[in-house]
Amino acid sequence: MTGEAIAFYLLAAVVTAFALGCVLASNIVRMALCLLGTLGGVALLYFLMAANFLGAIQLIVYAGGTLIVIVFGVMLTSRAYGTKLRVRPLEMIGAAVVTLALLAGLTAILVRTAGPVVSPSTPDFGVAQIGTELLSTYLVPFEVISVLLLAVMIGAAYLVQPEKK
Amino acid sequence: MKLLLANTWLPTSAELHLFSPELVLTGTIVAVLLVALVAGRRPQLSAMIALLGALLGVLATAHVARVVGDGGLGGLAPPGEPPMLIADRFSVFFKLFLFVLLAAIIWLWLTGTIERRMRATSRPVGDVGGPEFFVLLLTSALGMMLMVGSLNLLVIIIAMETASLPSYAIVAADRRSRLGAEAALKYVLFGAASAAIMVYGVSLLYGRFGTLDLGAVAQASSLWSHQQDAGATGTDWLFCLGLAALGVGVVFKIAAVPMHYWCPDVFEGAPIEITTWLSIASKAAGLGLLLRIVTTLGGAAAGGTHHTELLAWAIGILAAVTCTVGNLAALRQESVKRILAYSSIAHAGYMMMAAAILVAPAGTAANVGISAVVAYLLVYLLMNVGAFGAAALVTWHAGTDHLSAFTGLGRRAPWIAVPLAVCLFSLVGLPPLGGFAAKWFLLVALGTSAAAQPWLWGLVVIAVVNTAISLYYYVRIIRQMFLTDDATLPRLQVPFGGLALVNVCAVVILLIGTLWFSPLGERAGRLASNLYVQPTPPALTLQP
Amino acid sequence: MLAAHLLVGALLFALGLVGFVTRRNLIIIFLCTEMMFQGIILNLVAFGRYPLEGPPTFDGQVFSLFLIAVAAAEAALGLALVVLLYRHRGTLDAGAWTTLRDE
Numbered sequence: 186m187t188g189e190a191i192a193f194y195l196l197a198a199v200v201t202a203f204a205l206g207c208v209l210a211s212n213i214v215r216m217a218l219c220l221l222g223t224l225g226g227v228a229l230l231y232f233l234m235a236a237n238f239l240g241a242i243q244l245i246v247y248a249g250g251t252l253i254v255i256v257f258g259v260m261l262t263s264r265a266y267g268t269k270l271r272v273r274p275l276e277m278i279g280a281a282v283v284t285l286a287l288l289a290g291l292t293a294i295l296v297r298t299a300g301p302v303v304s305p306s307t308p309d310f311g312v313a314q315i316g317t318e319l320l321s322t323y324l325v326p327f328e329v330i331s332v333l334l335l336a337v338m339i340g341a342a343y344l345v346q347p348e349k350k
Numbered sequence: 351m352k353l354l355l356a357n358t359w360l361p362t363s364a365e366l367h368l369f370s371p372e373l374v375l376t377g378t379i380v381a382v383l384l385v386a387l388v389a390g391r392r393p394q395l396s397a398m399i400a401l402l403g404a405l406l407g408v409l410a411t412a413h414v415a416r417v418v419g420d421g422g423l424g425g426l427a428p429p430g431e432p433p434m435l436i437a438d439r440f441s442v443f444f445k446l447f448l449f450v451l452l453a454a455i456i457w458l459w460l461t462g463t464i465e466r467r468m469r470a471t472s473r474p475v476g477d478v479g480g481p482e483f484f485v486l487l488l489t490s491a492l493g494m495m496l497m498v499g500s501l502n503l504l505v506i507i508i509a510m511e512t513a514s515l516p517s518y519a520i521v522a523a524d525r526r527s528r529l530g531a532e533a534a535l536k537y538v539l540f541g542a543a544s545a546a547i548m549v550y551g552v553s554l555l556y557g558r559f560g561t562l563d564l565g566a567v568a569q570a571s572s573l574w575s576h577q578q579d580a581g582a583t584g585t586d587w588l589f590c591l592g593l594a595a596l597g598v599g600v601v602f603k604i605a606a607v608p609m610h611y612w613c614p615d616v617f618e619g620a621p622i623e624i625t626t627w628l629s630i631a632s633k634a635a636g637l638g639l640l641l642r643i644v645t646t647l648g649g650a651a652a653g654g655t656h657h658t659e660l661l662a663w664a665i666g667i668l669a670a671v672t673c674t675v676g677n678l679a680a681l682r683q684e685s686v687k688r689i690l691a692y693s694s695i696a697h698a699g700y701m702m703m704a705a706a707i708l709v710a711p712a713g714t715a716a717n718v719g720i721s722a723v724v725a726y727l728l729v730y731l732l733m734n735v736g737a738f739g740a741a742a743l744v745t746w747h748a749g750t751d752h753l754s755a756f757t758g759l760g761r762r763a764p765w766i767a768v769p770l771a772v773c774l775f776s777l778v779g780l781p782p783l784g785g786f787a788a789k790w791f792l793l794v795a796l797g798t799s800a801a802a803q804p805w806l807w808g809l810v811v812i813a814v815v816n817t818a819i820s821l822y823y824y825v826r827i828i829r830q831m832f833l834t835d836d837a838t839l840p841r842l843q844v845p846f847g848g849l850a851l852v853n854v855c856a857v858v859i860l861l862i863g864t865l866w867f868s869p870l871g872e873r874a875g876r877l878a879s880n881l882y883v884q885p886t887p888p889a890l891t892l893q894p
Numbered sequence: 895m896l897a898a899h900l901l902v903g904a905l906l907f908a909l910g911l912v913g914f915v916t917r918r919n920l921i922i923i924f925l926c927t928e929m930m931f932q933g934i935i936l937n938l939v940a941f942g943r944y945p946l947e948g949p950p951t952f953d954g955q956v957f958s959l960f961l962i963a964v965a966a967a968e969a970a971l972g973l974a975l976v977v978l979l980y981r982h983r984g985t986l987d988a989g990a991w992t993t994l995r996d997e
Contacts, residue, residue: 190895197902204906204929208913213921220925223906227932230902234943239955243935246962251928251969258921258973261980280916284908291904294587296897318956321359325426325434326508329496330963332376333512336489337967339383340519341974343482348525504957511964515971522975528982532991534975539923539988542968543914546930549961550907553934557900557941560948562957615994682996 192233200226217255224248238312359428368417368425368437370410371445372495378403379488386481393479394463400484401456407449415442424501424882432563434502436882441499443724443877444638447731448491451630454735454851455487458742459623461848465746483523486516487627494631497603498638501564501646501882503552506639510548510599513635514541517628521620533619540612544602551595558588565883568647575655586657593661600643603636604698606672614679617691622745625687626738629694634727637698640665640705641720645881662803666706670812673699677819686741687751689823693777694734696820701726703809704792707799720878722795725870729776729788729862736773736855740766743848756827758835763842765849767831769856774824776859779817784862789817791871899940907933920979920986924972931965 203222210216224247231240319327366373382399389395414437424433463479493512500506518541522534556562559570571589598609605613617625644665648658676696683689704726707719741751743766748755759767776785793810800806862870910929917923935958942954976986983990 193895193898197898200902201905204909207925207929208909208917213919216922216925220928223929223932227906227936230899230936231939234899234939236939236943236952236955236958239935239939239958242959242962246966247928251966254970254973255921255925258976261977276916280912283915284912287908287911288904291591291908292901294591295900295904297587315952315956315959317358318952319959321428322431323434323504323956323960324359324361326502326505326960329492329505329508329512330960332379332489332492333508333515334963334967336379336486336512336516337519337971339482340486340516341970343480343486344519344522344525344971344974344978346525504960508960508964511968515967518971518975522978525978529993531975531979531982532994535920535979535988535991536994538972538975542924542927542972543911545968546907546911546914546927546934550930550934550937553903553937553941553957556938556954556957558946560941560945560951562953614996619994679996688996 189233193230196226196230196233200230213259217252217259221248221252224252238315361426365425368414368423369435369499370414371407371449372435372492372499374403374407374410375488375492375495378406379485379492382481382484382488391480393481393483394460396481396484397456397460397463397479400488401453401460403488404449404453404456408446408453411442411445411449415439415446418442418880432502432565433882434505435496435499436501437499438882439877439880440638440642440720440724441495441882444498444634445495447634447727448495448631451627451731451735452487452491454739455623455627456484457847457851458626458735458739461845461851462623462742462746464845464847465743479523483520486520486523487624490514490516490520490627491631494635497635498642501642503555503562503564503567506564507545507549507552510603510639511545513603513632514545517541517624517632520624521616521628523624524621527619527621529619530621531619533616536612536619537616540602540609544599544609547595548599548602551592551598554588554592555596558586558592564643564646568649571647571657572655575657585660589657590660593657594664596643597664600636600640601668604633604640604702605636605695606668606698606702607675607695610672610675610695613695614683614688614691617694618685618687618751622687622738622742622751625691626735626742629691629738630731630734633694633698633701634731637701637705637723637727640702641723644705645720649881649883662706663805665702666805666809669699669702669706670809671699672696672702673816674812675699677816677823680820680823683823684753685751686753686756686827687745689753689827690734690737690741693820693824696816697726697730697777699816700789700792700813701730703813704795706809707795707803707806717875717878718795718799720881721871721874722792724877725791725874726788728870728874729784729859732855732859732862733773733776733785736769736852736859737777739848739852739855740770740773743844743852744842747842747844753827753830756830758831758839759842760832761835761841762839763844766842766844766852769852771828771831772856772859773852774828776863778821778824782860782863784859787862787867787870789813791874896940896944896946899944900937903933903936903940905933906930906936918988920976920988921973923988924969924976927972928965928969931961935961 200223203219203226207216207219207223210219228240228243231243378400382396385399386396418437418439424436426435427433490513493509496509497506497513518534518538521537522530524530555567559567561567574586602609617629673696676692676699680689680692701723704719704722744755745751776783779785779789793813796806796810907930910926913926914923938954938958942952943950980986
């Protein structure tokens, strides 16, 4: 077993544990922390796959941005903080069955996809290369997503704005 | 710096020319924002700019239609790469369709503001407006245009999100309305889940074929299928799973079974202008995307494969179930918005039936289905704008869209009741109205393709039976308008703009059912005739 | 290695989806969509790194960048909506919103 494989399995175990904790947690803050753990673990997986830029973006955008938005959401709705919307045992069992069925189905299909046996040599895709691609091949989606982000920003600001009397 | 810029690529003006409708729309978004910045929050001014933008868009699209001519064109990618956006008559039709619809919706909104000012004493119903509203509306229109104008899976996903995310926000545009907020919640929950499933599917397709270009995916999959057919019939599970997951997102947009639950709730809770917009535009864009996907896959699979047959069956079954579920559920509704919501689900089912043709083994039958859907969509636009517009006028006046608000409308407001009745009869599909023409072309398309796929006759039977069922609930509204009356109810004072809109729709529906019957078929056939087709690379050509 | 990566992706996706469907707290529901997107992005990066055919490419990574932006936009809009909903009802329970339904 190579070092890469050992690191992968360790990280996979960590990510799985955090993800399970995230779905099972009843307290929203604990859940957000578990999500942070999952996101961090996945970012490390990206680094392991030589997707360095993506891993960094993952940490900045998700851990730095999305989670802060979520914390804001939690604070703005603070009166509901601490209210526990517990999942009933029956629902829990149902959810577990559905998860296992879904996973079994996906596994049955995914394990058939035999990838390359030997890990291919890792070309280092630098930031410059990704930037060039974004401004050439992917120019159109890049422009469209900027319009999308503008609209979403306006929409979100509009929704939370208090109504004038 | 110089080195980096040397590697970037910028489209030439000739290429940008082809996509001027999208540019006009984006320019309008910016104009709405900038004018609001300078002139302050003046909803009517924003509406005027948006309306102007939509009309300019119609002109730009008409111009592109001439440029596109007979061959579908691809563009906006560096030389040698598959195109990011494509322009053919099919996508041009959708752009024109959306611009016209956009203009009608803004017109309806303007009518609504006049209505609200007329009755300033009562609590305004569906009070929406402001520059944000129009920015969100225009952005969702941009997303829908791009959905039909691309073969790149990444662009398709971003376009779908660009269509969806602003729509979630405008459903809750009336921030004081609890119903609007609830509708937005249901919309966003279904939307987020189906988007995630769809993107998961796309990630599998990307992995399976190593490309994001749908044309290349289609060629690679058909090549694989033919190689398999030479030996044993195999099923490419990864491809099927990816395609099914991609389908979930498309089906959500069309609001077909099994992703239709959001539709009646969102339509009831949203401001009625937005209900009209979503009921037509979202479905049209979803259907356009579905047709684009199946024609690309079916076109590459010359002669049909095991996979395209599976796909045709899946679409056919979903279409049959969708239209039956929509019609049966509509029977029990008391709210006119909900009746029309379920009716729109049923019509989505009829139109999806045509998509089952496209992957027929015959291969050459492709255009029949597309032209049937194009004709159907045109008539559907008129019927739904007319029906929802009339319902909006009554709703604004009565403060509710319950069936009882329509009592005695034949006496109280004949200029609403008669066009509404025309639209409803047309939705049933009775001659001599446009709805009959639409159903006729659809059934003929199904019938002529049934030579290759005998099971299409089943869809024909289901469509006819469903038409008979739907007669009941449409006639229920008409009976309420003309056969019941309450003498204490006063006559309705309605703004002229709204009357003009619904009556124009009714007159055009009548014209399509009579004088323009065959021209509609011809035009639709021509629109379906020059789909953009990915040139097959020599390495992938099939050995006969 | 590819199948292992795909399985981790499938696990994240399935857990997120099931959490999305079963949990009732609105904020948690939106956190679950983030988890689903993590599974998807992991898939994409893994397919780019260990492609079924040909040399590794970074199209998957570029795709992932776009998806991160889309997911962030979705989260922002979703949470804005949560704030609006909370203002109306004073609760984060998704089950409290049942006015709109068939008669």
